[in-house]
Amino acid sequence: MANPFKPGAGRKPPYLAGRDDIIRSIKNDMKQVYEDAEGMRPIVISGLRGMGKTVLLRELAETAHHQDWIAIEVEASKHDSLAKKLAQATYVELRRIRNSSRPLSSAFEHALAVLRSFQLKIDPTGSYSIGIDINPAKGFADSGDLSLDLVDLLKAVGEAARESGTAVFISVDEFQEAPQEDLAALNIALHTLGQGSAPVPVYFVGAGLPTLPAVLADATSYAERMFRFYSLNLLSEEAVRKAYVEPTEKNMIKWENESLEAAIQAAGGYPYFIQQCGFCICEQIDFPGTITKSELLAGIALAQDEIDRGLYRSRWDRATPKGKEMMRAMAEDEVPSKLSDVADRMGKKQPSDLSVLRDRLIHDGLIYSPKRGYIAFTVPGMNAFIKRCSD
Ligand SMILES: Nc1ncnc2c1ncn2[C@@H]1O[C@H](COP(=O)(O)OP(=O)(O)O)[C@@H](O)[C@H]1O
Ligand SMILES: [Mg+2]
Structure with a gap:
């Protein structure tokens, strides 16, 4: 049987522990956006590395996909234009919808044409050309002012979603890495989108390191009031216990009491450690089996070693x-x-x-x-x- 634990960045854990409150709150928002066909305040999730931001974003995107939303997922990086990444991800999503057998509205065709304009404006030489075989929409997303053009693009995609009774989900992971001008332009665009009387149904989630709120505030002064902020912290002992026990129970693995307590202590509430420790501990036993003290100790020592090499040593050496x-x-x-x-x-x-x-x-x-x-x-x-x- 395969080891149920999933150490490593962005890997979906076998059991997502201790995030019920935040997930419930965000899913309620999404439900409202979907039902009212109107946009809502964008949100920002911040937390240290390994706290579970990426898997949370994926979970939300999955929910959006299940409800047929247009789901645009992007990971920002220092050296790449966020606008290009957004355009690319939007294209991938629109193409997926176009290739599905759904009937397409005129609003959808318009969104594609606006995306084409947007793309030509940010990348006139077409060096990263994405194959949209459609004429650009004149007068849309072609001003050269990134924030205005983003407004046009998001409006058009939002209208297309509204026409077909869905909504748009946008996530930007590692948001703090985005180049400053792109970040400011996106802030302004989201702000503008939220101003009208019936804002298009766009729901935006940015995630990043604890510096993110300050980075956003530096980019635009009103960011603090515009976004709703959440932070991901260490998990409670109860949540850690569940994160260990749920996946092992499913695989007929038992814990000796003392072993479970020691594994909980070793994780220190840190999601990344739970997966690494769980994985290394399970490596020590034959399935189905019982985790005794000696297996536990061997597993934790191995996990410690992996964590030192994978997480700390690489940073220290930098x-x-x-x-x-x-x-x-x-x-x-x-x-x-x-x-x-x-x-x-x-x-x-x-x-x-x-x-x-x-x-x-x-x-x-x-x-x-x-x-x-x-x-x-x-x-x-x-x-x-x-x-x-x-x-
Ligand atoms: N709530 C959780 N319960 C159990 N494991 C989790 C949880 N959140 C994240 N993990 C695990 O922690 C590790 C890091 O998650 P990730 O989303 O990459 O963190 P971040 O994006 O904050 O750096 C992954 O192995 C993931 O499976
Ligand atoms: Mg991440």
Whole structure:
């Protein structure tokens, strides 16, 4: 029998634990968008790496697909235009619908033509041409102002969805990575879309690191009021227990009481650890079987090793010697570090002496600033790893 646990970025867990509240809340929003055929306030989900943002987005997209929504899924990256990615993903989705046997409305044809205009405007040379064999819609999405053109595109796609009694779901993962102008343009477009009397049924979800709210606020001042913010935190012990037990029960694997408790402790509420530990523990037994203490210990040791190599070591190696020195100074704290404490430990006169180094580590995604004057690691447990290494 296959191991039920799924360690690794974005892999759907066998049991999605402890996210019922947020899922319920977002699905209620989606239901309302669908039933009223009207847009709603866009949302943003932030959390540390491995907290389960990507699998949550996938779960929402799946719901949208089940209800025949137009579902546009994008992952932003530093060096790629978000507009191009959105255009591409929109095209893939519209083509899928066109190839299905559904009758197509004139609004749908119009959306394709607007997408064609949009695409020609952002990529005039056609270097990444996507094969839309349709004439561009003159006067739509061709102003050259990205935010206005995005409004045209989203309106047209939204109208097409409304015509056929569905709605549009848009997700942007790693949203904080999007180039600043693209991010601002999308904010403005979403803001504009929400202004009219009957906004088109578009539901937008952005996800990213805890820096995301600040990144959005930097891009447009009203972002704080425009988005509804959710954050994904560590899971409760109860949720972790379920995340272990549900999948193992299904596979006729039993836990000795003590083993289960130890596995829960080892996960520390961190979804990524649950999958890694669960997987490595299950590697130790023959199915169906019982997880005893010795198998548990062997599994956890293996998981620890995998996590050190896969999660921590790669990050640690990315830092410069000076960066490492600063991270070592941070590792003395269990909670976010005060920049002034870190400066003291490093023998600096004042916190501002660390500005350049701090910005570099933030840019490299190794640390972030949870609030003014504080810094923290972007993955849980990094401090323990650094201490382990230094000992
Ligand atoms: N609620 C959850 N319950 C159990 N496992 C989860 C949960 N959320 C995420 N995971 C697991 O954690 C790992 C990281 O999830 P991912 O969505 O990639 O995190 P993020 O996008 O926040 O970095 C994956 O192995 C995934 O299966
Ligand atoms: Mg992710």
